Amino acid sequence: MTLEVYDLNFAYGPRPILRKARFAPLRSGQLTALIGPNASGKSTLFRAIAGLLKAEGTFMLGDTDLATLSPKARLSRVCFMPQFFAANAALTVFDVVMMAHKNLRGWRVTSEDTNAVAQALHDAEIGHLADAYISELSGGQAQMVSVAQALIRNSDVYLFDEPTSALDLNHQLRVLKRIRDAVSERNAVGIVALHDLNLAARFADHLILLRQGEVLAEGTPHDILRRPEIAETYGVDIHITTGPKEDIVVHAYSHA
Amino acid sequence: MTELSNTPSVDTIVGGYRKRAVWRVILVVAAVLILFATVVVDVITGPADLSFWRVAQVIVNPSVATTKEEVIIWDLRLPVAMMAVVVGGMLGVSGAELQTILNNPLAEPFTLGLSMAASFGAAVAIVLGWSVLPGVGALFVTVNAFVFAMAASLLLFLVTRLRGANPETMILMGIAMMFTFNALLAFLQYGASELQLAQLIFWQLGSLARATWPKVAVCVVILAIVLPYFLSRSWALTALRMGEDKAAALGVNVNALRLMVLAGVSLLSAVAVSFVGAIAFVGLVAPHIARMIVGEDQRGFLPLSALAGALILSGTSILSKAITPGIVYPIGMITSLIGIPFFVSLILSQRKRHWQ
Numbered sequence: 070m071t072l073e074v075y076d077l078n079f080a081y082g083p084r085p086i087l088r089k090a091r092f093a094p095l096r097s098g099q100l101t102a103l104i105g106p107n108a109s110g111k112s113t114l115f116r117a118i119a120g121l122l123k124a125e126g127t128f129m130l131g132d133t134d135l136a137t138l139s140p141k142a143r144l145s146r147v148c149f150m151p152q153f154f155a156a157n158a159a160l161t162v163f164d165v166v167m168m169a170h171k172n173l174r175g176w177r178v179t180s181e182d183t184n185a186v187a188q189a190l191h192d193a194e195i196g197h198l199a200d201a202y203i204s205e206l207s208g209g210q211a212q213m214v215s216v217a218q219a220l221i222r223n224s225d226v227y228l229f230d231e232p233t234s235a236l237d238l239n240h241q242l243r244v245l246k247r248i249r250d251a252v253s254e255r256n257a258v259g260i261v262a263l264h265d266l267n268l269a270a271r272f273a274d275h276l277i278l279l280r281q282g283e284v285l286a287e288g289t290p291h292d293i294l295r296r297p298e299i300a301e302t303y304g305v306d307i308h309i310t311t312g313p314k315e316d317i318v319v320h321a322y323s324h325a
Numbered sequence: 326m327t328e329l330s331n332t333p334s335v336d337t338i339v340g341g342y343r344k345r346a347v348w349r350v351i352l353v354v355a356a357v358l359i360l361f362a363t364v365v366v367d368v369i370t371g372p373a374d375l376s377f378w379r380v381a382q383v384i385v386n387p388s389v390a391t392t393k394e395e396v397i398i399w400d401l402r403l404p405v406a407m408m409a410v411v412v413g414g415m416l417g418v419s420g421a422e423l424q425t426i427l428n429n430p431l432a433e434p435f436t437l438g439l440s441m442a443a444s445f446g447a448a449v450a451i452v453l454g455w456s457v458l459p460g461v462g463a464l465f466v467t468v469n470a471f472v473f474a475m476a477a478s479l480l481l482f483l484v485t486r487l488r489g490a491n492p493e494t495m496i497l498m499g500i501a502m503m504f505t506f507n508a509l510l511a512f513l514q515y516g517a518s519e520l521q522l523a524q525l526i527f528w529q530l531g532s533l534a535r536a537t538w539p540k541v542a543v544c545v546v547i548l549a550i551v552l553p554y555f556l557s558r559s560w561a562l563t564a565l566r567m568g569e570d571k572a573a574a575l576g577v578n579v580n581a582l583r584l585m586v587l588a589g590v591s592l593l594s595a596v597a598v599s600f601v602g603a604i605a606f607v608g609l610v611a612p613h614i615a616r617m618i619v620g621e622d623q624r625g626f627l628p629l630s631a632l633a634g635a636l637i638l639s640g641t642s643i644l645s646k647a648i649t650p651g652i653v654y655p656i657g658m659i660t661s662l663i664g665i666p667f668f669v670s671l672i673l674s675q676r677k678r679h680w681q
Binding site: 144149150155158159160161163164165172176178183187188190195196197203218 | 624
């Protein structure tokens, strides 16, 4: 299965956010990193794919035109889970992962449901937080819970908006590895918006560079990170070296 | 891999959840039992000295009662006790769902101006003698209160529909209406006679003494319509408490949900307030008590908010008769007086839990 997006336009009033954004079909089983500076339209692109905002453009998932699905059906196939909890609620981590799992259906919680949620918490290494209220979580913990909420859903496309921005180094690597493994095991399309180009280089099979709502370049990390557009887009000097494990290491320096 | 060694096993996590689920059921059952007990006490207390057994006899077999006993128990005390339960439940549910959709712990029917609109409607009836709907006879104070409360919520509903149902707009509109009706009420009070003023103040203080079986029946019917709807939307309402974004990402149509729930809450609180007067506080506190006990999963939160509301009002009904023997105080006075110390002690006894 592939996800194809073309001619995607979106504006908040007179201010265009996405301008004719399009990229080559994204293959399932692969993880794509969406990179670009702040306000380049990454979150808007995700919301548009999930159908959470009305953008003009074409979204094809395999043979299915996503526009023909009901909002709820579209969100079942395209999972986009915001990274933080906005309200100060007396809900536990177990409750909120259960909610993502139940998908708002059925009053009864079976022992299979309970086991699935417990397993998801265990896999996400947040079992010790099961009884914690979401209002008590740190930013990093909230992100890990949100990733667990996303991964417990059975979707064809997973969109993660900066899933590691509040995590420590160790957890950044572990969460991204878990996302990459899940996408490949489930043969789903995965897109992760990332600011850290080294993480993008390490975990993504494919990179998309977004600038001011336009796709500026796309391809393998090897290719894209060496392009002059990267340095130009971010407004920095970039130097690429090869790390001890034959991996790409990006060094960035500000002009000054 | 330090974290992994601290992570409890799947069985431990399941066990923890099971324990909370069982606990939740026990608490709801306990609340039902306590409510039953308060209703019994409510029925046996009153100025007329009737023993518990005599009251039980008359309820089980009305034919043994003297006319006086029948009137006291069947026409006075039982409707009052039942009214306390259903109105308390309605106010508890209204507060719970308003706090949920507005994401605001201070929300209750009062906040949205519904109670003030009802008071104004009652004042129009008492002071000007106008009946909004013709042909309702002696019920015209109640009917006026209901019509004004519904009109206020309809206005709120239309404005939020036009402007987008965000909580800030709804709360600000509600507060604007509250002050408007308050000012209009002051106009009427200024021109009212002493007798009318006394009547009006008594109405506003809130009283269960006006309870009758038909009123109880109306409340039960409204609850039977609205509560199942709220329960059917319990996942969506719970999801809303994670934040609008998260709820939307799970497929909740947030605006539509807010409007539908607002409509249900309006109906519940308009009926409750028009029958018993402007009883503040129950709609505010009942959900807080429920939240502290079972959290905000609506499957436990909603029933317990209703039960807490019913318990508060039923307890108040007993106290209103018990403080000075022979005098029944208006319940609106008592709810705040006994409720606030209880509420404050609950808040102060809550320790912030720490994790990790």
